[in-house]
Every structure is written in C-alpha cells, then in structure tokens.
Amino acid sequence: MPRPADSAGAQPAPVLRTVRGTRSIRAAVAGAVVAAGLVFSGCAGPPAPVPDPAPTLPAGVTVELAQLRADVGPRQAQVRVTNGSDTAIAVGEVRVEDPRLAGPATRVVADRTSTIPAGGSVDIRVQLPPVACPAADEGEGTVALEIVSDSRTAEATASAPDALGFLERLHARECLMERVMDAATLSFTGFEPSPPGQPAALALTVTPTGRGAVTVVGVEGTNLLSFAGVPPEEDLYSLDLDIAAAKADPIVLELPLAPFRCDPHAVLEDKRGTIFDVRVRLDGEPGEFELFVGEEMRARILTWVGDWCRFGS
Template identity: 70%
Template sequence: MRTSLDHRSRAQESSRARPGIAAAAAIAVTLGLVGCAPSPSAAPTATPVPTLPSGVTVELAQLRADVAPRQAQLRVVNGSDAAITVGEVRVEDPRLDGPATRVVPDRVSTIPAGGSVDIRVQLPPVACSTPDGGDSEAVLELVGESGSAEVTASAPDALGFLAPLHARECLQERMADAATLAFTGFRPSAPGEPATLELTVTPTGAGAGTVVGLERTNLLDFAGTPAEDEVFHVDIDVSAAQAAPVVVEIPLVPFRCDPHAVQEDKRGTIFDVRIELDGEPGEFELFVGDELRGHILTWVAGWCGFAG
C-alpha cells in the first residue's frame, strides 16, 4: 500500500512541477544560460553572458521632457522571438561621473517579442576631467524564473545629446569657479504688462568671467527687446575682487499664447545663458527650477486668458 501511495504522490509532484520546469527552461534559453534546470529544492542560479539575446538592441536618447530633470531614456527593442524581463540597468560612459541608473530603482520591465520599452534613467554629473569622447554601454539584468544574468551591450546615443550636454555642463562648471548663476524669484503681472524674473549672479571671489545675456525660449520673450535681437543683454563682468551678489530683473512676456504651449511645455523655462571665459564665448542651459516653473506657467495661462 505504501509503495502505491508513494508512486501516486511522486506522480502528482512531477505533474505539478512540469509547468514550472518548462517555463524555467524557456527563460534559460532566452538568457543564454547553460546547464540543466535546477531541482525544486536548489537555489536559483544564473551564469552571466557577454551579449544580449540575438535580436535585442539598446540605444540611449534624451527627449525634451528629460532635459530639466537631467534624465534620459534607455530604449530596449526586443527583436527576438521570446519575451525578456529587464531588472536593474546601468548606463556607463566616460563622460559621466558614475553610472546612470533607473529613476524608479526597483521597477522591472517585461518586453514581449517584437516589442520595445523606454527605461528612464537619471544622469549623474558629467566628468569634466574626461575629454569629450567615448561610447556608452548599457548593463542590463535579465531576469528569469531560474535566476538572473547581467549582460553588457553598446548603447548608441541616438540623438547625439551627450556630447553637447558634456560641453555645456563643463562650461557651467568652469563658470562656477568665478560665479554661480540661479533664478531666484518671479513676480507675475497683469495681462499686457511684463512680469519680472530675477537672475542672481553670485561671485566666488576666485575667478573672472562675463555673463553676456539670456536667449528667449519657445515660451517666453523679453519685453522691449526687438525680435531680431537673439539675446537679452545683462553684460555682468565678474572679477576675483568681487563678492557681492548681483540681481538682474528680466522683463518677461509670453512668446506665444496657444493653450497647448503651456499644457505641453517641456523646455519653455530653460534659458540658454551666454557667457565669456578667458576671452572665448560659450553657452549653457539654466532651468528656473520646478517651483518657479509652476508660477510662470500659471502666469502665462492667466496673461493669455485661458486659465481655469
């Protein structure tokens, strides 16, 4: 009797185990893992593989909405014939001072065969000691029922954003040796009147440079500035002898008054700042910050008459 029960029990356990084993085997093939499927009592294991499954590609891009928060998108395209699951990701580039990692750290992305996903990553500070050049690599954790494996692949910069980002932010870092720049206040205005945006230039007392001016954005213009003038000039010369902050009041009016300009705003509150350092011109981007951005967009909506 015991022999018959034992035989039936083993048969039931085998029947229950078959779907899990089949799924684990499929994942093992997808990940390129080798060896036998582990027994139910064994700890999950995985052997790292050097490349992505055939047909899977990655690329790096920065969209307009990613600029202000200094983020980017790692697009993973699954051209294979099986679904893949991606856990942790790292984007490594010699122009970055550390890896770019998921904005939502614990998220897992399952990509069906023939599908794609954009994984948002947070960019670290740039590495200005590194020359402008190099290639990005993506390290992805591929997850399966039997374990996980890290794979490394080239991640081309699809839109060519990283080199200009590196150049701008390194220029801003050099300028910061002489002075820091920040938008520090905003006073809204009634329709038809200019609002005021405050730019504060704070010398460090340790360097020299010139803040030439600001360029208009796709949302904001400068009151009283001719349309043919590309720059609102402030012309602040900073020297090593200075220490007191300089506050510049910038008169603003909306550049456009269609509602979707506010509703779909991505870069309307990011200004290009023109400077000169060591006799050479340059420019970098300066964001007003999330709080002032909210105030400015609310003002534009009221000024243009489509608030509420």
C-alpha cells in the same frame, strides 16, 4: 540696472560636483551566474538545460540612448530597449556607464522590472549623475541590463549608441557651467507676475566667488517666453555683465519677461519653456549653458502665462 542683492534673498545655485559611485550586483545575481548551467528537475518529464549566461544581449535585442524634451530639466535620459527576438524578455536593473559621467546612470524607479514583448520596445528612464570634467577618457559608453527569467538572473552588457549626441552636448554645457561657477554662481531667485499686457520680473542672481573672471553676455528667450523690448529675430536679452576675479556682493538682475505665445497647448505641453540658455564669455571664448528656474518657480510662471493670456476667459 544691476542692484545689490539683499542678504536674505539671494540663494546662489550650488556648484556642480562630481561624485563617483558604484553599484554592486545583487548577491542573487552573482549566485545565479555561478550556478549557471545547472539543470532544474521537474515532476512531468525530463528537465530542460538552462543556457550559460552570456556577457552580451540576447540575439535580436538592441539598446540605444535618447533624451526627450521632458528629460532635460530633471537631467534624465532614456535607455530604449528593442526586442527583435521571437520571445518576450524581462529587464530588471539598468546601468549606463560613460567616461563623460562621474558615475553610473541608473533607473529613476528602482526595483522595477520591464517586460518587453517580441517585436516591441520600451524606454527605461535613468537618472544622469554629474558629468566628469574633464572626461576620464575617450572610450565608448556601455549599458548593462539585468535579464530576468523564472529560473535565474544574468547581466548582459552592450555598447550604448547615442544617435543624437545629446550626451556630448550635455557634457560640454555642464563642464562650461562648472568653469563659470568657479567665477560666479548664477541662479533664478525670484519671480513677480504681472497683469496682462505688462512684463513680469524674473530675478537672476549673480554672485561672484572671487576665484575667476567671466562675462555674462545675456539670456536667450525660450519657445514659451521672451523678453520685453527684444525683437523676436534677436532673441537675446543683453546683459554684458563683467565679473572680475575679486570677491564682490551678489547682483540681482531683473529680466522683463513676457509670453512668447498664447496658445493653451503651449503651456499644457510645456517641456523646455522655463529652461533658459545663458550666453557667457570665458577666457576670451564664447559659450552657453542651460539654467532651469526650478519646479516651484516653473509652476508659478506657467500659471502666470495662463492668466496673462486669459486662458478660458
């Protein structure tokens, strides 16, 4: 049953904000582009001409966007660079721009250069910025790669195909979440482990803002966790919590958590086991978005699953 949250306990999740930012190309890059075409002389024979930098990728080099399961929680993605040319290439800065994003996605590890051998491919992880709601336009996203050589550096830009469509789904979910958070903030604010055979308690705090109305229909189980008393074929812990367009005290809902499976590799290889789908009804339309418990609580939950399942005993 819902109960009022203690004033010191409920910490509502922050509302997503859109922040636009730009990233300037280093002065060395601009200088190298201006100086393109210069010939560098050497001591042992005639110098070889340096080709002008091209606005496109080298022949045979392709890029695409992807998101692995491990990328979902930290809101990251991969720029997969495939080198189909006959020579190795080196890639420095990476920048993904898309009208559905409020700014560029850039390398998670800055100032790194990735060398891609001929015939090889590399996944370069980028940090996704907040989404833009609504999207700026319907244009296609692009990837800019800094191609590095011994003598110069140049930026090449190409389209950014997303074969699996993860970015479209991410944009839809997070824009829905922004609309929901205008009416009420939702966050997981507590976890109480339990002995084997008994459900643990996962606290979901719902804090009305007074600016809108929403119905929290329920929370779905994950590939690792389920809810006590919910048949496996249903996979939804029903809440049917109506939030009116009026300011109200925070509400804490205790969800009875139980492991969905007890094979050790499910914990050791966990990627999405603590990311829950929350179903809502907003303006009469159904929808859902993802809600992560956070890294600290994730570690506690995975430890509890191991104890509950008696791994190693």
